[in-house]
Amino acid sequence: MxxxxxxxxxxxxxxxxxxxxxxxxxxxxxxxxxxxxxxxxxxxxISMVHQAKGELWIVPYGADSFEGSGVLTGSERHAALSTPGVARAIPIVASFSKWQRPQGGEQLCVIVGVDAADGGLVPWNIVAGSTEALKLPDAVAIDRTYYKDLGVTGLNSTAEVRGSRVRVTALTHGIRSFTTTPYIFTTLNRGRSILKLPPDAATFYLIQLQEGADQGVVQAALAKRLPDVEVITKAEMKRRSIAHWLFGTxxxxxxxxxxxxxxxxxxxxxxxxxxxxxxxxxxxxxxxxxxxxxxxxxxxxxxxxxxxxxxxxxxxxxxxxxxxxxxxxxxxxxxxxxxxxxxxxxxxxxxxxxxxxxxxxxxxxxxxxxxxxxx
Amino acid sequence: MSMQPIVNVRDIVKELGQGAGKVRALKGVSMSLNPGELTLLMGPSGSGKTTLLSILGCILSPTEGSITIAGEDTEGLSPEGLADLRRRHVGFVFQSYNLFPTLNALENVRLALDVRGERYADTVIKAETALREVGLANRLRSFPGNMSGGEQQRVAVARALAIRPSVILADEPTAALDSENGHAVMELLSDIAKDESRAVLAVTHDPRTHAYADRIIRIEDGKIIDDERRLTSGDNVTRYDLKRKRKLHA
Incomplete structure (x- = not known):
């Protein structure tokens, strides 16, 4: 009733x-x-952090997001690889740059340089081209959502990023950034070159652990060996990114x-x-x-x-x-x-x-x- | 007829309002309601009949005095305790029927059973039985808005009857009805009062109701001034004569 x-x-x-x-x-x-x-x-x-395959991240002190990091010198990689429990230390470069449209004008973008063969971070949701095609000269991968912003029409479109010629060899769908600045995937060395970074430089190292290794123990050991940088978990990296972009802004x-x-x-x-x-x-x-x-x-x-x-x-x-x-x-x-x-x-x-x-x-x-x- | 009263009130005083506006509505009322009797409570406006009805129905608590219903003392009961007592022992029939306009006749009666926590199937059977008893077997699914005043009051009587209460309290049950329906409702209450496990009290100032009364209590200025039992043989004859006369006129 x-x-x-x-x-x-x-x-x-x-x-x-x-x-x-x-x-x-x-x-x-x-x-x-x-x-x-x-x-x-x-x-x-957090999409980039989420897709990256690594339990721990070595980041410059105070790094607050994937795009907003400083630069690591390269010596960290050797120290990391010699730490018990570490299987791989995969370098990534990621930083803002300027994409020059073929028709004229510029678009702020984020260059993500990482070697797919390292198995750390590769473009996902590829709808045309392939990650293999990124090995071709000047190759980059972009997301279809940003055609208009980048002034391109599809595969094989060309443009320049800070004076370096680039050619679209792979297309993704749905890889977007909070800041609306397109992510431009390329190889590690091409990324360093575009961003004018030294040959061994990286903005992050993705740490993959040996099987059976204790994450906490490895993190503590890395932190001890690398006192001038931070060694954080994937979850912490996500938290920092959200805190920076959602709450910092x-x-x-x-x-x-x-x-x-x-x-x-x-x-x-x-x-x-x-x-x-x-x-x-x-x-x-x-x-x-x-x-x-x-x-x-x-x-x-x-x-x-x-x-x-x-x-x-x-x-x-x-x-x-x-x-x-x-x-x-x-x-x-x-x-x-x-x-x-x-x-x-x-x-x-x-x-x-x-x-x-x-x-x-x-x-x-x-x-x-x-x-x-x-x- | 058992003479063990169902409702017993002793030296009831009820003060209403506060401070300078305080009014003594009842000034030491004692009375009892016996099973198998239809009692009329009569008196002018402001005499205290509604206040007494509210106290008899455990809706108001007296300022002083005691009241027992079906042997249960109400003293010190919380509002929830009084509600529980009403739920188990008291059926109400209101002047304006107080039916739920959004519920049909069956649902209106079922509601009184549902508040007692009875099972759905039981509420349906008991509500149908009660509506049949008041002659509304063919109006189970009718909504109050589609029923005459007399029918609505019969639904209200069925609602009171369905819970098989110890006492039925009716507030001016004929006031909103025409003569024919008024007599029909009083006849119904009179029949219900014949059940010797139950007492019926009706507050009224309608002289047409006298013929149905077993007893008439008059109240004035918060005091009972007259308590007349009419079940003498002579009165009985008069009463049935009156009923027969009415039927002849109809």
Whole structure:
């Protein structure tokens, strides 16, 4: 009966139900887009670190992101390789540079120089060309998303990066950066050359461990041998990258702030409509109380109304949010909706609606059942 | 007829309001309701009848005095404790029916059983039985908005009856009804009162209801001024004569 009563109360006033659902829908879409953007940008920010195959990273002291690192001299590699438990130390160079479009004009880009044969980091999602083709003279790999920014039309397009001629020999799909600066994959030596770095220089070393080696022990040993650099885990590298780009720039705070705003606005709208619905049905709740219902029974009716509103609003809101997600797939800022995020959003919607019911429940708690005789 | 009262109130005082606005609505009321009796509580506006009804129904607690319902003392009970007592022992019939407009007749009656925590199947059977008893077997799925006032009040009676309460308290049950429906509802309450496990009290100022009463209690200015039992043989004859007369007119 609780569900029946809640459902009938809800649908009794369809205009109010509409307002409630719009409130929840608004909150769900806003929170889904904001958190989806947060998830999408986080994924973009850590994509390189995530794809790199190495349990530990040797980075210049204070390195805060994949793109924003200083330069290591090269001696670190030998020290690393002589540390017990280390199987490989793979050098990577990654830094900002300028891509000169064939038609004129420049585009900021990130040069990523690494040898695919080392097995540390190779371009993924290749849709044309191959990693092998990166060994060809002047070869680079770019993402299709950035054709327009880079002024190219596809494979074999040519351009210059800081005076060095480059030719597109591989195309990827979906490798985008948070800063909207395209990643340009090339070999380690060509990367050093483009970035004007010394022959042994690297910005990171990816450390792959020997089988059975203890990561913590190896990390401590490396740190002891290399006191002037940092030896961090993959997870720490991801955390630093997100902290730098999302929170150092304020973008993350804006996204989370937007999500909180969505929840607040949704809560206020639902609370207002639920309170007004409860007020309209006050005499019925007083009758219920006179019939001997416990206050818990009445609270359940109100909470069931809130939960039903939450479910309806969530379904409608997520339908719209998923459309927005689909539209955003090929944009510079894709919105991600994972099953975990969708479930979390559902729980958040339920909590939001339950919190909204507080006012209505407080109103009912003050109810005098004797009012049933005053009509 | 067993004379063990179902409801017993002793020296009830009820003060309403606070400070300078405080009013003594009941000034030492003692009375009891016996099983198998339809009692009318009559009195002018402001005499304290609704306050007394609220106390008898465990909706209000008295300022002073004691009340027992079906042998259970209400003293010191919390609002939840009083609600529990109502749930188990008290059925209400309200002047304005107080049906839930969004629920049909069957659901309205089921609701009173559901708050008692009864199983779904039991609530359906008991609600159907109660609605059949009040002559609404063909209106189970009708919503209050599509029913006449008389039918709605019969649903309210069925709702009170379904829980098999020790006492049914009716607040002006005929006030919103025309003469025909008023008589029908009183006849129903009178029949219900014949069950010797239950007492029925109706607050009313409708003189048409006198004919159905086993007893009439008059209250004025917060005190009971008259308690008249009408189950003498002479009165009984008069009462049935009146009923027969009405039927002839119909």
């Amino acid at each position: 609780i569900l029946t009563l809640a459902l009938r109360n809800l649908f009794h006033d369809r205009i109010r139900l509409g307002v409630t659902l719009v409130g929840i829908l608004f909150a769900v879409v806003l929170v889904a887009v904001q958190l989806g953007l947060y998830a999408g940008t986080s994924k973009m920010i 304020g973008a993350g705070a804006a996204l989370i702030g937007g999500a909180i705003l969505g929840v607040l606005v949704g809560t206020v709208i639902v609370a207002q409509t639920l309170y007004s619905s409860t007020k309209d049905h006050l005499n019925e709740f007083a009758t219920l109380r006179a019939l001997g219902s416990s206050s818990g029974y009445i609270h359940k009716v109100i909470l069931a109304q809130a939960a039903l509103s939450a479910i309806l609003g969530y379904v409608l809101g997520m339908s719209i949010a998923m459309t927005v997600v689909a539209i955003s797939v090929d944009t510079s800022f894709p919105i991600i909706m994972t099953p975990q995020l969708a479930f979390g959003l559902f729980v958040l919607t339920l909590v939001m609606c339950a919190a909204s019911a507080t006012g209505a429940i407080m109103k009912v708690m003050k109810l005098d059942p004797a009012m049933v005789f005053n009509r």
